[in-house]
Amino acid sequence: MIPDNKTPKDPNFFKEIVEQSFDFFINVDEEGNILYANNSFLKFLGEEEKRANLLEFTNSEDSKKIEAKLKEISKEDNIKTAYLELRILNKEGVLKLFDGFIHNLTDNEAVNSIAMTLRDITSKNASIKELKEHIEEKNNELIQNVQKGQDVAEQQRVFMSMVSHEFRTPLTIIDGNAQIIQNRGDTLPKESLLRRASTIRIAVDRLIGLIERILSGHAIDQGKLKVNLQLGDLIPLVRDVCFDHLGIEPDSKIKLNIEKELPKIMLDNKLIHHVMVNLISNAFKYSPHNPEIEVNLFKRNDFAFIEVSDNGIGVPEDELPKIFSKYFRASTAGGIPGTGLGLNLVRQIAELHSGYASIKSQVDVGTTITIKLPINQKNVTVNGEKTNNLETEEVRKEDLETEELHALEDGVKQDG
Amino acid sequence: MVKILLVEDETGVREMLIDELKDQGHEVIEAVNGEDGLNKLLASDGVDIILCDRAMAVMSGYKLLEILRDEHKQFDKIPFVFITALTDPRDRESVDHLNPAAYIDKPVDFSILEEQIKKLTSK
Numbered sequence: 001m002i003p004d005n006k007t008p009k010d011p012n013f014f015k016e017i018v019e020q021s022f023d024f025f026i027n028v029d030e031e032g033n034i035l036y037a038n039n040s041f042l043k044f045l046g047e048e049e050k051r052a053n054l055l056e057f058t059n060s061e062d063s064k065k066i067e068a069k070l071k072e073i074s075k076e077d078n079i080k081t082a083y084l085e086l087r088i089l090n091k092e093g094v095l096k097l098f099d100g101f102i103h104n105l106t107d108n109e110a111v112n113s114i115a116m117t118l119r120d121i122t123s124k125n126a127s128i129k130e131l132k133e134h135i136e137e138k139n140n141e142l143i144q145n146v147q148k149g150q151d152v153a154e155q156q157r158v159f160m161s162m163v164s165h166e167f168r169t170p171l172t173i174i175d176g177n178a179q180i181i182q183n184r185g186d187t188l189p190k191e192s193l194l195r196r197a198s199t200i201r202i203a204v205d206r207l208i209g210l211i212e213r214i215l216s217g218h219a220i221d222q223g224k225l226k227v228n229l230q231l232g233d234l235i236p237l238v239r240d241v242c243f244d245h246l247g248i249e250p251d252s253k254i255k256l257n258i259e260k261e262l263p264k265i266m267l268d269n270k271l272i273h274h275v276m277v278n279l280i281s282n283a284f285k286y287s288p289h290n291p292e293i294e295v296n297l298f299k300r301n302d303f304a305f306i307e308v309s310d311n312g313i314g315v316p317e318d319e320l321p322k323i324f325s326k327y328f329r330a331s332t333a334g335g336i337p338g339t340g341l342g343l344n345l346v347r348q349i350a351e352l353h354s355g356y357a358s359i360k361s362q363v364d365v366g367t368t369i370t371i372k373l374p375i376n377q378k379n380v381t382v383n384g385e386k387t388n389n390l391e392t393e394e395v396r397k398e399d400l401e402t403e404e405l406h407a408l409e410d411g412v413k414q415d416g
Numbered sequence: 417m418v419k420i421l422l423v424e425d426e427t428g429v430r431e432m433l434i435d436e437l438k439d440q441g442h443e444v445i446e447a448v449n450g451e452d453g454l455n456k457l458l459a460s461d462g463v464d465i466i467l468c469d470r471a472m473a474v475m476s477g478y479k480l481l482e483i484l485r486d487e488h489k490q491f492d493k494i495p496f497v498f499i500t501a502l503t504d505p506r507d508r509e510s511v512d513h514l515n516p517a518a519y520i521d522k523p524v525d526f527s528i529l530e531e532q533i534k535k536l537t538s539k
Contacts, residue, residue: 164503166501172501172523177432183526288449288473335472335477336471
């Protein structure tokens with residue numbers, strides 16, 4: 001319990017408290033002349049100090065501020081107390097920041113001056129400043145993260161919209177032909193019915209391919225895609241994909257150049273099929289003015305190469321490093337629909353075969369995507385630098401047999 | 417009989433729509449992208465309605481409509497209908513300011529298509 005507020009018997013009681021305090025106790029007159037200062041303040045200034053006015057211990061800005069405050073609290077009928085923040089030079093010549101109150105006690109006979117209590121808040125202020133900077137930094141980080149989150153959300157929205165688009169296009173073909181057969185199947189000639197059935201089946205294949213590519217992409221991301229490597233022949237695989245495409249886009253032309261002695265290689269048939277579907281459909285999709293592409297299949301050293309070249313819109317040079325990144329689409333792609341998944345999947349599948357995918361492209365000239373697959377898996381490091389460092393070999397056309405592929409009249413693919 | 421400009425880049429979809437539209441008794445001018453569509457429209461002596469895909473290489477349907485609205489106001493009265501697989505509401509909203517006459521989602525329900533053509537071309 002706090003004892004009664006009585007004056008202690010020892011007259012030095014308050015003096016000792018004031019003298020021993022870490023805070024400054026200063027009494028000044030209305031002009032700022034120091035009438036009394038406690039030990040802390042004197043120690044702070046140093047023994048050599050000769051100045052006698054408070055206004056001389058601070059910079060001109062703060063000096064004006066103190067002068068104004070002193071005037072303010074000295075006016076009759078005005079408030080007698082004010083908060084003050086000021087900088088004072090210490091004996092080493094360093095400005096320190098103080099805050100506290102000034103109280104006009106000129107009416108008080110015992111004091112008859114203006115009393116000041118000041119506390120050094122330099123380090124506290126520095127901490128606050130640091131804290132403010134820290135908060136600001138975190139705030140900026142947060143804003144950036146929110147922006148990143150918004151970018152990812154927008155990227156996902158565009159991706160979902162594109163996936164929906166890619167599904168709906170073959171569904172349109174299926175549903176449209178089904179409606180035609182349903183509405184007037186009994187009057188359609190037999191060959192028209194067969195053609196529609198074939199068209200529907202091609203569209204179904206397209207949907208299945210799309211689903212498989214999305215699932216494979218997801219499985220690769222999760223590190224869960226099982227690669228089933230078996231000795232396989234690239235030639236019929238590539239030819240099949242070419243003919244499948246010609247079945248969908250009969251105006252397309254494919255020049256297929258195949259090396260005579262291309263050996264069988266270890267491959268996952270289904271995954272390399274995805275790669276080829278992707279490369280061929282991309283080559284046509286991005287060459288709307290010139291639906292003629294070239295596919296080269298050849299061997300150099302210990303690698304089999306698949307090259308797919310178009311004469312299309314191309315990719316700007318500065319975007320080439322990003323072209324295999326997930327969701328990335330070249331700025332030249334404009335209104336052309338696409339998910340930004342395809343080439344990412346192509347590269348990942350090539351890498352799962354210890355191979356590599358690369359691109360050469362020029363805007364408005366065309367693009368070549370090259371897939372390099374090791375003929376003998378034992379000789380290469382899995383996903384290692386050894387395969388990646390090898391430059392693409394130039395194909396020597398004289399070693400290749402050329403086939404010009406066109407859509408077949410009956411729309412049914414030719415046996416490889 | 418209605419004279420239709422059909423702009424669609426996907427061969428399978430275009431051919432199927434032509435079959436259906438002709439069977440509904442219409443005359444069809446076909447175009448394989450927006451640019452082709454614009455050229456065919458300018459070369460024609462007018463059409464009653466334009467049916468147009470959105471996502472297309474060379475020139476998208478959006479771009480085609482934008483060019484028609486900006487530079488070829490003589491075609492403003494021809495109803496412009498998007499037939500598109502871009503069915504996300506935000507994709508739709510993004511063309512609202514160009515004021516298309518209708519928006520038909522893919523897959524196309526032929527009875528809806530027939531209804532819209534009838535509604536938009538009846539004078």
